[in-house]
Amino acid sequence: MTSAATVGDLVSQPYKYGFVTDIETEKIAKGLSEDVVRLISAKKEEPAFLLDFRLRAYRQWLQMEEPDWAAIGHPSIDYQNIIYYAAPKQQVKKASLDEVDPKLLETFEKLGIPLSEQKRLSNVAVDAVFDSVSIATTYKEKLAEHGVIFCSISEAVKDHAELIERYLGSVVPSNDNYFSALNSAVFSDGSFVFIPRGVTCPMDLSTYFRINSGDTGQFERTLIVAEEGASVSYLEGCTAPMFDTNQLHAAVVELIVLEDASIKYSTVQNWYAGDEKGVGGIYNFVTKRGHCRGDRSHISWTQVETGSAITWKYPSCVLQGADSVGEFYSVALTNNRQQADTGSKMIHVGPRTRSTIVSKGISAGHSSNSYRGLVQMGPKAVGARNYSQCDSMLIGDQAAANTYPYIRSQQPDASIEHEASTCRISADQLFYLQSRGIGFEEAVSMMVSGFCRDVFNQLPLEFAAEADKLLALKLEGSVG
Amino acid sequence: MIRPDAPVLLEICDLRASVEEQPILKGVNLTIRAGEIHAVMGRNGSGKSTLSKVLAGHPAYRVTAGSVHYRGEDLLALLPEQRARIGLFLGFQYPVEIPGVSNLEFLRVATNARRQEQGLEELDTFAFEDLVRERLKVVQMDPAFLERSVNEGFSGGEKKRNEILQMALLDPLVAILDETDSGLDIDALRIVAGGVNQLASAANATLLITHYQRLLDVITPDYVHVMAAGQILRTGGKELALELEESGYDWVDAELERLEASAPEGLAAAQASRTPAEVG
Ligand SMILES: Nc1ncnc2c1ncn2[C@@H]1O[C@H](COP(=O)(O)OP(=O)(O)OP(=O)(O)O)[C@@H](O)[C@H]1O
Numbered sequence: 228m229t230s231a232a233t234v235g236d237l238v239s240q241p242y243k244y245g246f247v248t249d250i251e252t253e254k255i256a257k258g259l260s261e262d263v264v265r266l267i268s269a270k271k272e273e274p275a276f277l278l279d280f281r282l283r284a285y286r287q288w289l290q291m292e293e294p295d296w297a298a299i300g301h302p303s304i305d306y307q308n309i310i311y312y313a314a315p316k317q318q319v320k321k322a323s324l325d326e327v328d329p330k331l332l333e334t335f336e337k338l339g340i341p342l343s344e345q346k347r348l349s350n351v352a353v354d355a356v357f358d359s360v361s362i363a364t365t366y367k368e369k370l371a372e373h374g375v376i377f378c379s380i381s382e383a384v385k386d387h388a389e390l391i392e393r394y395l396g397s398v399v400p401s402n403d404n405y406f407s408a409l410n411s412a413v414f415s416d417g418s419f420v421f422i423p424r425g426v427t428c429p430m431d432l433s434t435y436f437r438i439n440s441g442d443t444g445q446f447e448r449t450l451i452v453a454e455e456g457a458s459v460s461y462l463e464g465c466t467a468p469m470f471d472t473n474q475l476h477a478a479v480v481e482l483i484v485l486e487d488a489s490i491k492y493s494t495v496q497n498w499y500a501g502d503e504k505g506v507g508g509i510y511n512f513v514t515k516r517g518h519c520r521g522d523r524s525h526i527s528w529t530q531v532e533t534g535s536a537i538t539w540k541y542p543s544c545v546l547q548g549a550d551s552v553g554e555f556y557s558v559a560l561t562n563n564r565q566q567a568d569t570g571s572k573m574i575h576v577g578p579r580t581r582s583t584i585v586s587k588g589i590s591a592g593h594s595s596n597s598y599r600g601l602v603q604m605g606p607k608a609v610g611a612r613n614y615s616q617c618d619s620m621l622i623g624d625q626a627a628a629n630t631y632p633y634i635r636s637q638q639p640d641a642s643i644e645h646e647a648s649t650c651r652i653s654a655d656q657l658f659y660l661q662s663r664g665i666g667f668e669e670a671v672s673m674m675v676s677g678f679c680r681d682v683f684n685q686l687p688l689e690f691a692a693e694a695d696k697l698l699a700l701k702l703e704g705s706v707g
Numbered sequence: 708m709i710r711p712d713a714p715v716l717l718e719i720c721d722l723r724a725s726v727e728e729q730p731i732l733k734g735v736n737l738t739i740r741a742g743e744i745h746a747v748m749g750r751n752g753s754g755k756s757t758l759s760k761v762l763a764g765h766p767a768y769r770v771t772a773g774s775v776h777y778r779g780e781d782l783l784a785l786l787p788e789q790r791a792r793i794g795l796f797l798g799f800q801y802p803v804e805i806p807g808v809s810n811l812e813f814l815r816v817a818t819n820a821r822r823q824e825q826g827l828e829e830l831d832t833f834a835f836e837d838l839v840r841e842r843l844k845v846v847q848m849d850p851a852f853l854e855r856s857v858n859e860g861f862s863g864g865e866k867k868r869n870e871i872l873q874m875a876l877l878d879p880l881v882a883i884l885d886e887t888d889s890g891l892d893i894d895a896l897r898i899v900a901g902g903v904n905q906l907a908s909a910a911n912a913t914l915l916i917t918h919y920q921r922l923l924d925v926i927t928p929d930y931v932h933v934m935a936a937g938q939i940l941r942t943g944g945k946e947l948a949l950e951l952e953e954s955g956y957d958w959v960d961a962e963l964e965r966l967e968a969s970a971p972e973g974l975a976a977a978q979a980s981r982t983p984a985e986v987g
């Protein structure tokens with residue numbers, strides 16, 4: 228590159244995780260019907276209450292319509308052209324990792340998630356989900372010593388049916404929205420975490436979601452319960468191969484925290500985003516909600532959203548317990564033709580509840596990035612407080628950023644504070660850094676990480692460095 | 708200090724450059740040797756900042772003809788960051804603010820990029836803090852500025868001091884200072900000029916872009932160049948600046964007209980590119 232060339236000439240870094248694992252899978256036929264719902268439930272040998280839960284959700288879904296209020300656009304999704312269940316043909320979940328298909332272990336290793344006894348991460352327990360099923364969970368025994376349950380939701384349905392029956396759908400009712408209804412009808416796998424009273428989980432827990440099949444929908448379901456005084460930090464990572472068709476991903480995550488308990492939930496989302504023309508990529512419609520049931524309970528959502536063609540996601544907190552705390556820290560980056568409509572809902576029910584929203588949107592290329600958030604103060608939320616800060620950074624002059632903050636208050640003695648700003652990475656700023664010997668990429672990454680610092684500070688350490696690199700990578704070639 | 712045998716650091720030959728297809732530089736010639744201090748003066752809009760940015764490699768400007776050699780090397784073939792690493796420094800007329808990027812961290816990364824090129828060891832946070840505290844004295848700057856974001860909320864004068872601090876850290880061979888004096892109060896002018904004098908040596912060179920004699924009272928130039936319509940119209944010693952202070956730039960129009968008459972093919976281009984203010 229000569230000095231006359233613009234930085235836009237830098238080649239975009241290809242998506243690193245775009246490979247497909249060649250493995251025999253068992254798939255059911257395309258399409259959705261009551262029979263398909265029954266089939267999924269039968270394949271998973273589920274108890275009757277769960278089949279009923281699914282069927283009720285399916286019927287609700289039939290009555291509902293796809294929401295159209297988000298600032299996103301896409302060709303209509305043909306729900307009959309999706310496969311609702313796909314699993315690698317290793318029949319039963321293996322008792323030991325040695326029995327897991329080596330191809331699967333290899334796949335996760337390639338993704339930076341070694342699972343084998345010798346190589347696994349030393350401070351994090353991992354549940355690895357491949358298409359519709361969980362293939363392995365590490366450190367289960369060690370966690371069990373502390374009374375912590377960490378397993379796939381399918382296993383939990385078998386081994387801890389009473390907990391699932393009590394908590395599943397108690398935070399996000401199946402008819403909450405179109406996608407939660409769909410998920411409740413056909414959900415495949417995901418993680419279940421239960422931290423008993425008084426226990427601080429001895430290590431971070433993490434689920435890694437991998438989509439492999441091209442025509443399969445992903446409908447994970449995650450449920451985390453922290454009993455009185457318990458606490459856990461949970462991380463979620465996701466990648467998918469590059470296909471030129473769009474895949475639907477509609478997950479539901481429910482968090483329940485009782486008195487004095489806390490859950491810190493961090494996500495680094497790196498689903499395939501489609502190419503620079505907007506072909507392919509994941510449609511990510513996710514419902515994440517936490518319920519602070521007990522007094523002084525605490526939920527913190529931290530998300531770094533860099534992938535997906537479309538992101539529709541509003542991790543929320545229902546702050547019911549007195550003095551409970553909800554937090555939402557988000558970095559959403561869109562490039563090329565990506566669209567993100569994301570934010571948070573903080574529903575203050577109890578007195579003196581507090582919430583913080585820090586949202587950083589970065590839009591580059593022709594992408595569109597919207598923050599949409601709701602802060603609601605109920606009639607009993609005396610002395611409740613919210614602070615929201617929504618900052619947008621524009622890179623180039625083709626990208627769009629919007630902020631839609633909604634505020635509803637039925638409590639005069641509650642305070643709501645909202646700040647918003649928009650900035651642009653200008654060619655002059657980059658030139659300034661370059662003229663001091665700092666390379667282009669490092670210059671972009673310095674500016675972007677500076678912008679995201681408040682959020683990155685919330686991430687577990689190893690994730691923060693990862694997130695930093697990921698953003699730099701995603702932005703390569705986007706500033707012209 | 709003029710030494711005819713000193714090595715040439717920067718050699719600009721017939722440099723022409725455009726912005727958005729509009730020619731701004733129309734054949735600049737300039738040779739700078741080690742140890743020299745050059746001053747470039749000229750009316751607003753004559754192309755002084757453009758020259759400095761073209762030399763530093765700003766992507767908005769397109770070089771259409773001519774050459775620039777930096778210690779014999781083709782400068783124009785290098786990326787802006789490479790130019791900086793080998794010792795070219797531009798003190799900006801309008802330093803930009805970079806929110807969120809810590810000034811200290813920025814200075815450290817920049818200094819290390821230059822040091823690596825010089826074959827010096829990389830400085831860790833602690834070693835760098837020691838160095839920066841020492842260099843702060845050159846510009847008598849409050850260490851509190853290190854904790855802030857790059858130039859964010861700095862006053863005009865503080866930004867200029869931050870530029871000289873960077874110069875003091877980067878140890879350039881050719882420093883171009885674009886109106887570093889404007890916006891400075893009397894004390895700050897003395898401090899900044901003192902800093903520039905302190906950093907000048909027989910091995911490096913300085914190109915000062917300025918409108919005012921008061922800077923040249925403190926930093927004595929070896930050469931003074933007058934820029935007009937994208938060219939260096941006249942070159943002289945330090946007395947040329949005094950002359951300009953006395954009689955202004957009126958002579959420039961006559962001179963330009965004479966040039967245009969002698970080179971009719973350049974006339975249209977020269978006319979078209981002049982702003983109404985310049986013409987009027
Ligand atoms: N990026 C740009 N886009 C459009 N025009 C430009 C750009 N940069 C410079 N110019 C034009 O080029 C001409 C020279 O500008 P330049 O900034 O080099 O002048 P200068 O000599 O530094 O003036 P001053 O003394 O006011 O700082 C002006 O007419 C200016 O408007």
Ligand SMILES: [Mg+2]
Pocket residue numbers: 755756757800885886
């Ligand atoms: Mg200027």
